[in-house]
Amino acid sequence: MSWREEISAGLQPSPMPPEGGDAAQVRRDIIDELTDHLECAMRRELRMTGDEKAARRAVLKRFGDPKRIACRLWFDAMKESIMSQRISLITNIVLAVACITVCIVALLAIQRNSQLTEAMLAKVEAMGAEGQTSAASAIWAEATVSVHKGAVDGETIEGFEVGISGHAFNAGEPKGLHEFTDASGAVSFGPVRPGEYLLYSESQGVRFRRTVLLYPGRNELDPIVWPVIEAKPAPVSFELAMPENLRQDAAYIVCWFNRTPHKHDLAAGPWRWKTVKVIFAPDGRAMIVGDDDLLFTEQIEGLVGLLFQTLAEDKLRFVDEPVLDASFTYRLKSISMLAPLTPSDAERGRYLEVRAAMHDRDGFTRPDAGLSIRVGERSPSVGISLFQRIGKAWFDSLPDLEVTHGSDSAWRLEIPDWFADLASHEVRKYKDDLQRYSEQSGT
Amino acid sequence: MDSRLLSGTVEMLILEVLARGDSYGYQIAQTVLGESAGYFQLKEGSLYPALHRLQRQKLLKAYWIEADTSEGGRRRKYYKLTPKGKAALKSKREEWARFAAGVSGVLGQGHVVA
Structure with a gap:
């Protein structure tokens, strides 16, 4: 075996080439270097001994084991590369593990964040629901009011109807509610939008009105004290002095009265009037009309915009001695004349209305309001300023009708000339217009 | 000789041999072993x-020369000192001088006392 073969036997091919070089080249360099040394040593020993075997033994004795030396040199050469590769491998493994760990941590963090987000969303929704509940109580109002008889500390009234109506502060849709007092005499409204409302009630011909402001939350309103009124019936005699010119027109006269309780019957509260109508027939007989409205507005063809009143004459019940509720004051608010324009109108109960009405005679609102004069739904055909001034003075001069139980009440009305002249003028004018329309249309 | 002393000493002897000129393994071995008697x-x-360790430490640089045909046409690896090797040799010489002086001083004093 040559030296080269013996050295090569100690070097197995490397599974991993050295970094930046060729493992085979390193292996060849080692073999060449050691072979050169052994060859030199062999020549030296041969010169000394002349025996090849003895020379070979001497060479090996002085050199050592060539395979072991070659193997060590190979290992030393490869060690750095192997260590470098191992370090690189370990580094890659560590990096991979780190990346996987980071990914796992990130995934767990995302899952955790997702859970936290869901929890927060649930909490926000819950808070939102609570907020809505709070907001609801903050944006709605409830009102409670009690009803007493005669005085604030008087007996409460059960089953008393009370209503509110009005607008929210932000001018929403008008709201109206009716409720009845419970056993404790109290009634509650709501929830409604905070705003300005009218608290009202009506009983025994008396109206209660009070403007209230409802604020968010619960509102305890001042109690309603209902007056103790003994509304006993009392006969009233009416007398109407009908001017001749109106008598010829077969006209009805309708008087509107505002009825208010006597002041000594009012314990508290802003009481308002209730309207009572008295209808006088052409023959002067009177009829009191309560809630039943016997007048119906009608549009007549050919007289555009001129409304007529239809009087349900079949329902009229004129009596010799009308009866009004006592303990009330009756104040004339308006007066109307209902005159038929044609004989057929009279048969059908269809009348042109000329009305003079005082506004806000009760004095609770618009005390400066004056007199309005209407013919149908139109203004009179003549100038009305003079009529308004004279008419207002006439209304103001009229005494109220005080109806008290146990005493006779009488009321006499003389139709003033200004109203009779105005009404007669308007009736004649529309009679002429209707006549011309009939002639033009050939009817 | 103690192997711990031998390791650093052999490297210093190799550097010393190569400080005289480029050489190859067999010649270096003959010089070191011959001069150390x-x-x-x-x-x-x-x-x-x-x-090889000194080569990896950049203290030596190797190169190959085709040997004489009379020697079979082999390649021969020569070593030469690098500047870094020369500096290392200088440092080792100084260190060895201090070591030898220190050892000699101790041994000499101990010899007197004894």
């Missing part, structure tokens, strides 16, 4: 790990 009792092969 057999003191180190080293195997010739044991010099090669030291040579």
